[in-house]
Amino acid sequence: xxxxxxxxxxxxxxxxxxxxxxxxxxxxxxxxxxxxxxxxxxxxxxxxxxxxxxxxxxxxxxxxxxxxxxxxxxxxxxxxxxxxxxxxxxxxxxxxxxxxxxxxxxxxxxxxxxxxxxxxxxxxxxxxxxxxxxxxxxxxxxxxxxxxxxxxxxxxxxxxxxxxxxxxxxxxxxxxxxxxxxxxxxxxxxxxxxxxxxxxxxxxxxxxxxxxxxxxxxxxxxxxxxxxxxxxxxxxxxxxxxxxxxxxxxxxxxxxxxxxxxxxxxxxxxxxxxxxxxxxxxxxxxxxxxxxxxxxxxxxxxxxxxxxxxxxxxxxxxxxxxxxxxxxxxxxxxxxxxxxxxxxxxxxxxxxxxxxxxxxxxxxxxxxxxxxxxxxxxxxxxxxxxxxxxxxxxxxxxxxxxxxxxxxxxxxxxxxxxxxxxxxxxxxxxxxxxxxxxxxxxxxxxxxxxxxxxxxxxxxxxxxxxxxxxxxxxxxxxxxxxxxxxxxxxxxxxxxxxxxxxxxxxxxxxxxxxxxxxxxxxxxxxxxxxxxxxxxxxxxxxxxxxxxxxxxxxxxxxxxxxxxxxxxxxxxxxxxxxxxxxxxxxxxxxxxxxxxxxxxxxxxxxxxxxxxxxxxxxxxxxxxxxxxxxxxxxxxxxxx
Amino acid sequence: xxxxxxxxxxxxxxxxxxxxxxxxxxxxxxxxxxxxxxxxxxxxxxxxxxxxxxxxxxxxxxxxxxxxxxxxxxxxxxxxxxxxxxxxxxxxxxxxxxxxxx
Amino acid sequence: xxxxxxxxxxxxxxxxxxxxxxxxxxxxxxxxxxxxxxxxxxxxxxxxxxxxxxxxxxxxxxxxxxxxxxxxxxxxxxxxxxxxxxxxxxxxxxxxxxxxxxxxxxxxxxxxxxxxxxxxxxxxxxxxxxxxxxxxxxxxxxxxxxxxxxxxxxxxxxxxxxxx
Numbered sequence: 001x002x003x004x005x006x007x008x009x010x011x012x013x014x015x016x017x018x019x020x021x022x023x024x025x026x027x028x029x030x031x032x033x034x035x036x037x038x039x040x041x042x043x044x045x046x047x048x049x050x051x052x053x054x055x056x057x058x059x060x061x062x063x064x065x066x067x068x069x070x071x072x073x074x075x076x077x078x079x080x081x082x083x084x085x086x087x088x089x090x091x092x093x094x095x096x097x098x099x100x101x102x103x104x105x106x107x108x109x110x111x112x113x114x115x116x117x118x119x120x121x122x123x124x125x126x127x128x129x130x131x132x133x134x135x136x137x138x139x140x141x142x143x144x145x146x147x148x149x150x151x152x153x154x155x156x157x158x159x160x161x162x163x164x165x166x167x168x169x170x171x172x173x174x175x176x177x178x179x180x181x182x183x184x185x186x187x188x189x190x191x192x193x194x195x196x197x198x199x200x201x202x203x204x205x206x207x208x209x210x211x212x213x214x215x216x217x218x219x220x221x222x223x224x225x226x227x228x229x230x231x232x233x234x235x236x237x238x239x240x241x242x243x244x245x246x247x248x249x250x251x252x253x254x255x256x257x258x259x260x261x262x263x264x265x266x267x268x269x270x271x272x273x274x275x276x277x278x279x280x281x282x283x284x285x286x287x288x289x290x291x292x293x294x295x296x297x298x299x300x301x302x303x304x305x306x307x308x309x310x311x312x313x314x315x316x317x318x319x320x321x322x323x324x325x326x327x328x329x330x331x332x333x334x335x336x337x338x339x340x341x342x343x344x345x346x347x348x349x350x351x352x353x354x355x356x357x358x359x360x361x362x363x364x365x366x367x368x369x370x371x372x373x374x375x376x377x378x379x380x381x382x383x384x385x386x387x388x389x390x391x392x393x394x395x396x397x398x399x400x401x402x403x404x405x406x407x408x409x410x411x412x413x414x415x416x417x418x419x420x421x422x423x424x425x426x427x428x429x430x431x432x433x434x435x436x437x438x439x440x441x442x443x444x445x446x447x448x449x450x451x452x453x454x455x456x457x458x459x460x461x462x463x464x465x466x467x468x469x470x471x472x473x474x475x476x477x478x479x480x481x482x483x484x485x486x487x488x489x490x491x492x493x494x495x496x497x498x499x500x501x502x503x504x505x506x507x508x509x510x511x512x513x514x515x516x517x518x519x520x521x522x523x524x525x526x527x528x529x530x531x532x533x534x535x536x537x538x539x540x541x542x543x544x545x546x547x548x549x550x551x552x553x554x555x556x557x558x559x560x561x562x563x564x565x566x567x568x569x570x571x572x573x574x575x576x577x578x579x580x581x582x583x584x585x586x587x588x589x590x591x592x593x594x595x596x597x598x599x600x601x602x603x604x605x606x607x608x609x610x611x612x613x614x615x616x617x618x619x620x621x622x623x624x625x626x627x628x629x630x631x632x633x634x635x636x637x638x639x640x
Numbered sequence: 641x642x643x644x645x646x647x648x649x650x651x652x653x654x655x656x657x658x659x660x661x662x663x664x665x666x667x668x669x670x671x672x673x674x675x676x677x678x679x680x681x682x683x684x685x686x687x688x689x690x691x692x693x694x695x696x697x698x699x700x701x702x703x704x705x706x707x708x709x710x711x712x713x714x715x716x717x718x719x720x721x722x723x724x725x726x727x728x729x730x731x732x733x734x735x736x737x738x739x740x741x742x
Numbered sequence: 743x744x745x746x747x748x749x750x751x752x753x754x755x756x757x758x759x760x761x762x763x764x765x766x767x768x769x770x771x772x773x774x775x776x777x778x779x780x781x782x783x784x785x786x787x788x789x790x791x792x793x794x795x796x797x798x799x800x801x802x803x804x805x806x807x808x809x810x811x812x813x814x815x816x817x818x819x820x821x822x823x824x825x826x827x828x829x830x831x832x833x834x835x836x837x838x839x840x841x842x843x844x845x846x847x848x849x850x851x852x853x854x855x856x857x858x859x860x861x862x863x864x865x866x867x868x869x870x871x872x873x874x875x876x877x878x879x880x881x882x883x884x885x886x887x888x889x890x891x892x893x894x895x896x897x898x899x900x901x902x903x904x905x906x
Contacts, residue, residue, distance in 0.1 A: 074772045075763040077868060102785075105758060109773055131848070148786050155905045160782065183785045211848035213773030219766050223864075226763070230868050240660055241739045243870070249739025252710050252717060256738075274717040279658055279736045284715065290871060291788050292757035297870035299755035303788040315788050468706040468738045487705075585719070 006030050007217040008070050008536035009038070013046070014112040014134065016127060018200050019060050019119030023134050025112075034539045035626060037546070038070035038510035039104075040096060041553040043085040043114060047094060048556065048630070050116075053564045057089035057192075058174065058199040060120040066165070066180075066205075067114035068104030069512015071536060072294065073214045075226045077233055078523075079512040080104055080294025082182060088191035089199075090176045090353075090409050091430035091454055094560045097193050098458055098509060100293025100301075101186030106163040109210030121201040128158075130208035139203035144169060146346040148184050154206055166204035167194040168348025170397045174198050176409040177353035177432070181345070185301070185315035186293060189350035190431065191453060192409075217538030225532050230297065232523035237469045239298050239521035243290070245278035246302045247319040252277050253468055257488055258584035259437040262327035263383060264359035265426050265576055268437040269585050275334050276326035278302070278319075286334060291315050296514060298521075308335035314342035317351075320457075323435040324355025329362060330383030340393065347397040352456075354396070356432030357406050358389050360414070363424045369417060376401050426574045428455045433574050439582050439590040441465055441488045443497045446600045449571045450498065452557050460502045463520045465494075471522040491596065495604040503550030510553065552625045555617050558610075559630040562637055568615030571601055611638055648676035653727055655689060658736040662709055666693045677728050683721040685713060685733070696735075709735050744819050744879045747856065747863055748887055749792050751894040754873035756783050756790030760865035767864045775849030778856040779865055779874075780842060784901040791897045792873055793842040794865075795820060795856040796887050803834035803843060803855070818858045828852050840891050841898055 006029060013026040028042070036042045043065040055061040064086040071079035082104035088095035107115065110129050117127075121136075124143035128135045142150045147168045154164050163182070171178035171194030178194030179187045197203075216222045233239055241249050254260035255273040262270040274280050281287050281302060292299030306312050317325070317337055325331060325340045344351045358381075364370045365381045374380045376395075381388040395403030405413050410432055414425035426433045431454025438445035438455070443462035448455035464472035467486030476486040479500045480493035501519060507529065508518045517523050524532070526543040533541045541549075558566075572578075573592060581589040605612045609621035616638055619631045652672040663669045673688055680688075689711075690697050702708045710717055712734040713725040725731075758774060758781055765776035774781075779794040803821050804812040811827035812834060814820070823834075834853050835845035844854040856863075866876040877883050 073762065075759065075766045075868075077759055080757075102758065105762075105774075109775070151786055152905065155786075160784070160901055160905055163785075185788075209775065209846070210773075211775050211846060213765065213769070213771035213776055213849070215771050216766065219770040223763070223766055227867060230870070234870055237661070238739075241737070244660070245658070245736075245739055251739075252736075253705075253738035255717070256705060256710070256719065271716070271718070274712050274715060278739060279710075279712070279734065280715060282658065283656070283712070283732070283734045289752070289788060290755045291790075292755035292871070294757060295759045295762065296755075296757050297759060297868060299757060299871050301755075313787060466706075470706075473706075 009113045013114045017119040018121040039067035039083040040509040057087045063118045072104040072512035073108035078296040078514045078517045081512045084188040090192045093564045095191035097188035099188035101182035102294040103182035105294040106207040111212040124201045126203045127205045142203045148346045161209040163207045170348045171198035175407040177350040179348045185345045218535045222535040236521040242300045248278035248322040250319045261437045270327045272332035275332040276322040306335040309339035316341040321351040328355045336386040353432040443494045447498045462501045502554045506550040506553040563633045653731045655733040682723045746879045748875045748877045751791045753871045754790040755871045775846040778854045782898045802837045806833045806837040
């Protein structure tokens with residue numbers, strides 16, 4: 001290694017305090033990079049250092065970290081992802097969101113790896129960044145605008161080569177599932193990050209084209225390896241399909257295996273599922289082009305159009321949206337789905353939580369609750385009623401009438417209406433459940449129970465569990481020794497499967513790779529990734545060390561939440577998942593009992609070296625992972 | 641009075657294979673099947689297609705859910721071999737394999 | 743037979759990988775400002791256009807150069823900037839009919855024009871969507887290339903006017 005110089009990153013964190021209006025740059029070195037690999041890992045450490053447990057999500061002391069991956073803004077395909085870290089107003093705890101688009105690339109081309117935003121402004125502002133020049137500017141003319149309109153205004157002002165990060169009216173009104181958008185349609189959707197920025201009165205950030213460059217340790221070797229990754233991607237069984245049909249090409253595979261949750265998790269398959277699928281969007285002519293996140297040659301994002309609903313030209317819907325606002329609410333109208341996707345984009349709303357909330361309203365109405373909503377909407381909120389769904393979206397973003405309640409999210413809303421309605425509020429720890437039937441997909445279930453975000457997929461998605469591709473079957477065999485354990489509906493080997501995916505995901509996020517490259521498609525494994533890391537940064541790293549760094553990140557995130565009050569009893573799933581049976585097409589019934597979940601958790605904690613009773617990492621494990629600074633907290637909870 | 645037997649109209653139904661892998665196996669990406677306008681079970685439709693694309697037979701019989709293709713008729717997918725579809729002028733059939741999702 | 747890059751903007755998904763590969767290959771540093779290919783984007787309407795030199799027969803970039811700093815490279819037949827003669831005036835970039843010359847003074851003092859990487863262009867290798875292809879420059883292909891370049895240019899102009 002050449003001295004303390006960093007490569008592939010700048011080693012620069014841009015700090016902005018919206019209260020004092022102070023702006024400064026913090027430098028970091030290769031030690032931090034070696035231990036925490038990149039954005040997600042480094043930001044977890046920064047969060048531990050800066051965001052104490054008593055800090056409230058809507059307060060000046062909450063810090064929003066937005067960072068580019070270590071391979072972002074380099075010639076590495078599909079490594080343009082950005083991590084957004086903050087304390088969530090929905091869950092009250094540490095939250096990591098992930099987003100594509102170009103923001104990460106532009107951030108590094110302006111000379112920064114991470115932006116850290118603290119404080120709060122009294123008046124709406126936005127931040128303008130052009131290399132060393134950083135300004136906090138009044139956003140009076142932007143406040144209140146939807147993301148598309150605000151973006152256009154900024155492009156007109158600064159030119160077409162800028163990138164914008166924006167919140168929509170949902171974030172401004174502190175909707176608990178308001179998103180942060182890094183383009184009109186690239187969204188750090190979950191956890192209410194948009195609301196945190198809304199509280200801080202930060203409308204957005206503008207990045208100029210940037211004149212800085214990223215210096216690689218061994219550019220020649222790195223380019224060689226990049227070409228290898230390109231070839232791996234082009235030959236990957238799963239990615240070939242994802243490129244053509246988008247992420248919603250997952251819909252039918254889930255439908256056929258009874259893992260597609262419809263009608264608020266009451267029916268794990270649907271006769272009309274095809275209308276919510278990526279193949280249908282192509283077949284029926286909705287797809288007019290493909291869009292790629294930064295550096296991504298898979299380009300799975302969908303540019304779609306419909307002439308209905310006033311005419312829509314948008315990007316999406318992705319898989320989660322296709323189900324959340326599709327079969328989840330009984331919607332087989334693809335035109336309506338595309339329209340609602342666009343509304344969520346421009347209002348700045350997470351579609352998964354949005355779909356969960358709307359479905360809860362529909363089921364509540366069906367069961368005799370919320371009858372007054374019919375008068376408020378002028379139509380009955382029954383399954384498949386698009387007019388009701390769109391009106392609800394409108395009310396939520398304006399916090400109008402019932403919208404004010406719904407904007408708080410399911411955990412709050414159901415308690416305010418009637419505790420009974422919480423039985424079909426499919427959420428846990430404040431976050432609405434992602435779109436997969438976890439009573440049948442058991443690795444997903446365990447991952448969802450442990451996930452710091454909530455019962456959600458974009459943190460540790462165990463897609464290989466399905467065993468749809470030869471690669472995924474091989475992976476299950478590699479992890480568990482049993483190829484036959486691939487396939488849903490099984491409990492065997494799930495703790496091992498989850499642990500591997502957690503570690504791989506943590507380093508995938510941190511270097512900026514899309515999870516599709518390492519865990520849905522398999523173009524890069526930990527061996528190749530460690531070679532890439534060495535060529536990029538000059539830091540010696542083998543596969544074992546890389547995976548250990550993944551474990552370090554996972555364990556630190558756990559300790560952050562332990563410090564915030566989390567224990568094993570929070571490793572839970574929504575009530576419906578652990579109390580109600582779901583029936584498949586051929587009449588089989590599934591549920592996850594508390595005993596089954598506990599058994600998986602016991603095995604997982606054993607594997608991890610965490611205390612079984614409390615779910616807290618044990619001090620010797622923390623020492624092993626160079627996380628000694630967290631030991632006092634562990635000891636406090638363990639009572640040692 | 642004579643009863644005139646109505647002859648069902650012959651129509652061409654386009655069949656499109658969406659997945660690269662299936663196109664390779666099948667040896668063809670698009671074709672049209674000629675049938676009489678009317679109602680058919682999924683089973684009958686599959687048989688008709690397999691007669692035209694025999695190379696797809698092994699995959700269609702695979703127990704492996706990752707390999708078995710999907711077939712959408714008029715924008716609808718059913719796994720029930722007895723499910724009845726109407727084949728008419730604007731009908732279309734799409735064949736594809738499982739995707740990676742997310 | 744001379745080789746060239748064929749751009750089909752309809753297929754571009756706006757990922758920027760071509761720019762980053764190009765700059766790293768030539769400079770050992772990664773930046774869109776150091777690339778010899780420029781990707782124009784309208785993010786709101788998902789429109790993306792790569793612009794790269796199509797080696798105009800009459801070389802307007804060379805004609806406007808006040809110091810004769812642009813010549814035609816005998817091997818690749820692409821325009822080549824003689825750095826010693828260049829005064830960084832930027833007229834060549836303005837004159838390029840396809841907006842394919844990257845002149846970002848804050849990053850690099852001299853205009854950047856595609857040189858086909860000396861004969862083995864790297865950008866085409868990474869473009870899976872197929873917007874960039876390596877082609878043999880037959881008379882027919884050269885004609886098709888100019889038609890596509892004109893289409894691409896009108897798309898760029900459309901984007902610029904939308905945000906004018």
